[in-house]
Amino acid sequence: MASAxxxxxxxxxxxxxxxxxxxxxxxxxxYFTEIYGNAHSGHRPGRRxxxxxxxxxxxxxxxxxxKPSEIVFTSGGTESVNLAxxxxxxxxxxxxxKHIVSSAIEHSAVLKTLEQMASTNGIEYTLLPVSQEAVxxxxxxxxxxxxxxxxxxxxxxxxxxxxxxxxxxxxxxxxARGVLMHTDAVQAAGQLPLDVQAxxxxxxxxxxHKFYGPKGVGAxxxxxxxxxxxxxxxxxxxxxxxxxxxNTPGVVGLAKALQLAYDEFDERTAHYRSLRDQLIDExxxxxxxxxxxxxxxxxxxxxxxFLLDGLDGNTLIMHLDMKGLAASSASACKTGNPExxxxxxxxxxxxxxxxxxxxxxxxxxxxxxxxxxxxxVLAQIVEKLYRLRxxxx
Ligand SMILES: Cc1ncc(COP(=O)(O)O)c(C=O)c1O
Numbered sequence: 156m157a158s159a160x161x162x163x164x165x166x167x168x169x170x171x172x173x174x175x176x177x178x179x180x181x182x183x184x185x186y187f188t189e190i191y192g193n194a195h196s197g198h199r200p201g202r203r204x205x206x207x208x209x210x211x212x213x214x215x216x217x218x219x220x221x222k223p224s225e226i227v228f229t230s231g232g233t234e235s236v237n238l239a240x241x242x243x244x245x246x247x248x249x250x251x252x253k254h255i256v257s258s259a260i261e262h263s264a265v266l267k268t269l270e271q272m273a274s275t276n277g278i279e280y281t282l283l284p285v286s287q288e289a290v291x292x293x294x295x296x297x298x299x300x301x302x303x304x305x306x307x308x309x310x311x312x313x314x315x316x317x318x319x320x321x322x323x324x325x326x327x328x329x330x331a332r333g334v335l336m337h338t339d340a341v342q343a344a345g346q347l348p349l350d351v352q353a354x355x356x357x358x359x360x361x362x363x364h365k366f367y368g369p370k371g372v373g374a375x376x377x378x379x380x381x382x383x384x385x386x387x388x389x390x391x392x393x394x395x396x397x398x399x400x401x402n403t404p405g406v407v408g409l410a411k412a413l414q415l416a417y418d419e420f421d422e423r424t425a426h427y428r429s430l431r432d433q434l435i436d437e438x439x440x441x442x443x444x445x446x447x448x449x450x451x452x453x454x455x456x457x458x459x460x461f462l463l464d465g466l467d468g469n470t471l472i473m474h475l476d477m478k479g480l481a482a483s484s485a486s487a488c489k490t491g492n493p494e495x496x497x498x499x500x501x502x503x504x505x506x507x508x509x510x511x512x513x514x515x516x517x518x519x520x521x522x523x524x525x526x527x528x529x530x531x532v533l534a535q536i537v538e539k540l541y542r543l544r545x546x547x548x
Contacts, residue, residue, distance in 0.1 A: 164479040165525045169457060170314055170342060170516035171483055175408065176367040182411040183369065186404035194401050195392060204403045211410035218417050219359065219376050220350040227375045227383075227393045228406045232341035232362030234386070235375040236264040236308075238397060239337040239358045242383025243306045244278055252305035255280040256334075258291045258320075259501035260313055265339060283309070288450040289318035289502050296328045307336045311343035311354075315485055315498040315514060316449030317458030319347065326355035335381065341365055341373075345416035346424060346455045351376050361413075363405070367519070368412030372405030423519050427457035430517045430526055434459045437530040438515075442537050448499065448512065457518065462504065463511040466540050468496075471513060474540065478532040483514045 186207060192200030194208045212223040219226070229235045244255060255272075257265055259282040272278040281299045283291050291309055300307075307329040312319045322338050329336040337358040340349060345366035351359055357378040364370040377383060377396065389398030416423065438445050438461060448460045463471065468484025475482050485496040495509030515529065 163525075163528050164481075165521075165529050166481045167515040167517065167521070167525070167529055168481045168483050169518040169521075170317075170365070170455075170514060172364045172370065173367045173518060175364075175369050176412060176415060178415060179368055179408045179412045183404040183408040186407050190403070194403050195390070207407050208401055208403055211406045214410040214414050215361075215374055218349060218413055220352050221376055222379065224394070225376055225379055227377055227396045228401055228409070229373045229375055229397055230371055230402070231364070231373040232262075232339070232360055233264040233373075234397075235360035235362070235373045236262070236337075236339050236341075237268055238375055238383060238386050239360060239377075240265065240268050240306065240308060241272065241386045242396070243335055243337075243358075243381070244272060244276070245384040246382050251303050253278055254301045254304045256283065256296065256299045256304055256307045257281075258283045258285060258309050260285050260289055260315075260498045261308070261310055262314055262339060262341070265308055265310070285318075285501050287503050288453075289313055289316045289448075289498065290450060290453065291320050291325065293321055293324040293328050296325055297332075300329075300332050300334060304332075304334050307334055309336075309338060311338045311340040311347065311359075312455050312458075313449065313498060314342045315496060315512065316460045316502070317342075317454040317516075318449045319343070319453045319455065322354050322356065326357075330355060342455060342458075344413070345420075346427065346457055349417075351378075357381060361409075363409035363412055366412050366416045369405055369408040372402050372409050374406075374409060419519075424456045426519060426521075427455075427517050430521055430523065431457060431459050433523065434515060434517070434526050434530065437526070438533065441530055441534045443534075443541060445513075445537070448502070448504075457516050459515045459517070461513045461515075462499065462508060463513060463537060464508050465544060466511040466537065468510055468512045471511075471536065471540065474536045475532060478536065480529050480532050482529075483516075484512050485514075 190203045192204040194204040212226045215226050216223040269280045283295050326336040335357040338356045339360045341362045344361050359376040362373040383396050446462045448462050472484050496512045499509040
């Protein structure tokens, strides 16, 4: 076991973001300086950039098993999700499309969008419950569908507890009732197959920075025949579905990163799995009171998450950071938020306990030594925090 006394630097927050792969940076560089034309301009510099964007679109389409014309480039996961939800609901006219079904454990990109649309656009929504392991039961979808349901949106895998959802079963239920299905696959990309035909989804959201691509660029798969009302108004870029000059270096980087993730899929996911299992085993064995959250098997290969009853996740993260371990509690977007994890609450964890969430996520360059160091630091700090807690009682 590695000693926790010598301070090392270990990053186990790959679900928050990943570094950009140097091969991706290399692919992007010419598009900042040499091939800088606006991909929407008719001249030669513009056409060179356009070619790069269309090549990127083809690469993404090949991996998702769809047509290039079905890929819309965006500024990231949040925008893709917004475009899917707002785009469908606002373009489906009248009272026949006023209802959306989603789940209680979606990312805030989905939940806040639904909340805002309910208060400003008269949209209603139903959130499906989850099991104690954070699984949405497809059987709960049927009674939740209404004659005016326009869309079902359920994430492919959860960002806080890593549980993988039965997307193809949910999509089949939605399709049988003529309702469109969107999945937020931001966490799944690079860790699960993303074949949109096999999944049976009509829309799928991606974000490049979760799979070793650049930040601020994403994609939305939109099945042929679905017309989205653009979330932002302006030019007629991206076939009129997303206004704004396309980020050429960004989409080149997204496509390169996605291609590398799927070219190296077997070795990367085997590596994630083996370190994740080592991490889970050692944490459960050596860290006092630690409990695994999420599904024990149906979870992302690189994702481990725990509950430390009676501890405050944010305090824990701070102490771990002082020992050089970058981890997270609840989701990255909620750091500093004094509310407990809404995902854990939806899974039936009591309010007081839901503050003690810890997420450790593995990357392609994580080593066994990193895991050993992290477990040793974690065990030491958790013991210390429990001791302090007792002294204050
Ligand atoms: C499940 C999920 N959806 C959406 C997002 C938002 O993606 P982005 O950071 O690209 O806006 C995230 C980011 O953490 C996420 O985990």
